[in-house]
Amino acid sequence: xIERNGNAKAQVITKINSxxxxxxAINNILIGSTILSDEWEAYKVLEKLYNHEYINHDLGxxxxxxxxxxxxxxxxAVFKRGIIETLIY
Numbered sequence: 001x002i003e004r005n006g007n008a009k010a011q012v013i014t015k016i017n018s019x020x021x022x023x024x025a026i027n028n029i030l031i032g033s034t035i036l037s038d039e040w041e042a043y044k045v046l047e048k049l050y051n052h053e054y055i056n057h058d059l060g061x062x063x064x065x066x067x068x069x070x071x072x073x074x075x076x077a078v079f080k081r082g083i084i085e086t087l088i089y
Contacts (some may be wrong), residue, residue: 001028001073018045025050036067
C-alpha cells in the first residue's frame with residue numbers, strides 16, 4: 001500500500017485472496033478512502049467499503065486519469081532492486 005504523499009507499507013501475506021485483502025484494507029485504510037489498483041479479481045471486494053478505481057492492464061491500459069498504479073509499481077521496483085543488490089553484495 002502506498003499513499004499519495006509517499007508513505008508506504010508492505011507486509012507478507014500467506015493467503016492471497018479477497019478475504020485477506022479486505023482484512024488488510026480494513027486494518028490500514030480509512031473506510032471511504034479512494035483505492036487505486038489493477039484489475040485483479042480479489043480487489044473487487046474493496047468496492048464494498050471504499051471508492052475503488054482500477055486500471056485494466058489486461059487491456060493494455062496503464063493510466064486512466066487520475067487513476068494510475070505507477071506509484072506502487074515504482075515502490076516495488078525500488079524494493080526488489082534493494083533486495084537483489086543486498087543478496088549480490
